[in-house]
Amino acid sequence: MSGTEKIQSMIDVVVVVLPESSIMSLASVLDPMRAANRVSGRQVFRWRLLSADGEPVILTCGIPIAVDGTFSLPLEGDVLLAIGGFNLDRHVGRRFIATLQECARHFGIVAGIESGCWLLGRSGLLNGRKATAHWEELEDFSQAFPALTVLGDRFVTDGKFWTSGGASPTFDMMLHLITQRLGSALALDVASIFVYDQTHSATDIQPVVSLGRIETRDPGLAEAIRLMERTLERPLTVSALARRLSISQRKLELLFTKGLSTSPGAYYLRLRLQVAHRLVRDSGSPIREIALRCGFDSLSAFSRAYSREYGTSPLKMRSRHRGAGATSEGGEGI
Structure with a gap:
């Protein structure tokens, strides 16, 4: 044709x-x-x-x-x-x-x-x-x-x-x-x-974090965040992250301080907890499984970290969210 x-x-x-x-x-x-x-x-x-x-x-x-x-x-x-x-x-x-x-x-x-x-x-x-x-x-x-x-x-x-x-x-x-x-x-x-100047192919991987202009403005920081995304289940130490990125730990810390006003360790933990938070609210996965998927070796460690971040336990958050009308299958993905 x-x-x-x-x-x-x-x-x-x-x-x-x-x-x-x-x-x-x-x-x-x-x-x-x-x-x-x-x-x-x-x-x-x-x-x-x-x-x-x-x-x-x-x-x-x-x-x-x-x-x-x-x-x-x-x-x-x-x-x-x-x-x-x-x-x-x-x-x-x-x-x-x-x-x-x-x-x-x-x-x-x-x-x-x-x-x-x-x-x-x-x-x-x-x-x-x-x-x-x-x-x-x-x-x-x-x-x-x-x-x-x-x-x-x-x-x-x-x-x-x-x-x-x-x-x-x-x-x-x-x-x-x-x-x-x-x-x-x-x-x-x-x-x-639509001023849509960064079209993607079908096989581009879905990012956990949408980096926007960070990828062009600060590619080193973007690369570090993508590495964190890929290792949520088995999180690396900050020194191991730096080695994988072929930079010094000091430079990695400066990248995050300058670009995001936080430390790499704090951002990494927040990223893992954000993913866990979505799974707690919008999936039917057991809390223990969510903890493991987000890099926490024990349920108690996960519960403590989650409670510090969101002010309540994962179980209470799930109960509250389901009471408001959410169920496990099918998310928004915006």
């Missing part, structure tokens, strides 16, 4: 959005298509928003989103995008999964965004394929669906089934779709509209 033929072919997209999804994920899907239409001067994308029951969807920020109808059969098109957030079990059941399974047969691309990847996993559509999820949930996602090859990439495309690990990776995924269907020049124009 030639580039001209691609541009002349309208892409029919169905977006299924669930309650408690992220507004950023929804925008990362819709705005690139809107911008592509604007840049092209014609409607190259046509989309419909659907919900499980045809009613408006309340996002995590509290904003209601009107939809065009109910996610039900018959349904067909070019691209089917399922956006999920918190509390999947409240919002979908067997009927939704059965509809997803049947609809997948009638779309050229089927993508799971945020906890939408869990929906594809539950449906069995990803069995034997590669997939990703938000970095906070990668291990749980892998354990829940052992028939998948789970990657830590920003987004994964395996045949017609695509999965995205968060709002920003979803924007990259949509640019990939535009490149694939409409050409790289149009994708570049769309990225430029």
Whole structure:
């Protein structure tokens, strides 16, 4: 198919959005298509928003989103995008999964965004394929669906089934779709509209910390933080970190003092506790397992460090958060 033929072919997209999804994920899907239409001067994308029951969807920020109808059969098109957030079990059941399974047969691309990847996993559509999820949930996602090859990439495309690990990776995924269907020049124009000057490939690893301009302003500090990310489960001493980075311990300490106004040891501990905090709130993993995954040799040491940072124990935090309505499967990933 030639580039001209691609541009002349309208892409029919169905977006299924669930309650408690992220507004950023929804925008990362819709705005690139809107911008592509604007840049092209014609409607190259046509989309419909659907919900499980045809009613408006309340996002995590509290904003209601009107939809065009109910996610039900018959349904067909070019691209089917399922956006999920918190509390999947409240919002979908067997009927939704059965509809997803049947609809997948009638779309050229089927993508799971945020906890939408869990929906594809539950449906069995990803069995034997590669997939990703938000970095906070990668291990749980892998354990829940052992028939998948789970990657830590920003987004994964395996045949017609695509999965995205968060709002920003979803924007990259949509640019990939535009490149694939409409050409790289149009994708570049769309990225430029949003002043998005650092596009990522699918296989870029999802970072625990989004460094922004630190990577160009202070690459040594960025490299140290990335090393900390990779060693959360088995944290290194500050001297070992410096050796791995081929710098002196004094220089490492100066990097953190100048760049982040803290010591490398304090930042490392805070990073481990932040990851643990998300797992305590948003996963069903046992507290002891979370402690080990975040580099704490004992539950008591983890509980003390966590309580100093957040003012309460991990168990009390989990109880409080669940009482406020959160459950384990499906995070926001913003």
